[in-house]
Amino acid sequence: MAEVEEQRDTAQGPGSAPAAGGASGAAGASGAELVGLSVAAEDLEITEQMARDMAAATGVDPDSGELPHTIAAPLTAGVQDALIGDPRLAIDLSRTMHTEQKIEVAAPLQVGGTYSATATVDTVRDAAGGRIIAFSTEVRDRAGGIVQTLRTSLLTPQPEETDTSGEADRP
Numbered sequence: 001m002a003e004v005e006e007q008r009d010t011a012q013g014p015g016s017a018p019a020a021g022g023a024s025g026a027a028g029a030s031g032a033e034l035v036g037l038s039v040a041a042e043d044l045e046i047t048e049q050m051a052r053d054m055a056a057a058t059g060v061d062p063d064s065g066e067l068p069h070t071i072a073a074p075l076t077a078g079v080q081d082a083l084i085g086d087p088r089l090a091i092d093l094s095r096t097m098h099t100e101q102k103i104e105v106a107a108p109l110q111v112g113g114t115y116s117a118t119a120t121v122d123t124v125r126d127a128a129g130g131r132i133i134a135f136s137t138e139v140r141d142r143a144g145g146i147v148q149t150l151r152t153s154l155l156t157p158q159p160e161e162t163d164t165s166g167e168a169d170r171p
Helices: 049-059 069-084
Strands: 004-005 037-045 097-105 114-127 128-141 144-155
Touching: 004 144, 037 069, 049 069, 069 097, 069 114, 069 128, 069 144
Parallel strands: none
Antiparallel strands: 004 037, 037 114, 097 144, 114 128, 128 144
């Protein structure tokens, strides 16, 4: 199960639980408050079936013993989905465009290998009438070494402000 964590220094490992009294509401938090927001998961395993499915999808010979680097995507989908779904980010996927994807490979992933993953918001900046939210997902082996880093950027609308004055209810 992925757990949401908040860390302010992204160069270190996962931080403590989200700070009490953090941002709330439909409008989401400001960009500065979001940088360092993380979701982590452990015991992620690349199964034989996952490897066969990825080989079929990418045209790789499943008996070659080679895994495409992109197998990290289904391996880390849970932490990435949890981070993107955090209400403080206020991301409306129906109005969001995926603008960038990079995979940095330090070592190959292995069938039967068990990994941990941490997805972290790296930057939030205003752009093109919306926000570009960049996050990275580090995949680590059992010894804690980084195996892959996935970098993703999303262009999403600015969060809508919530009217709490009650004036919207008046005729």
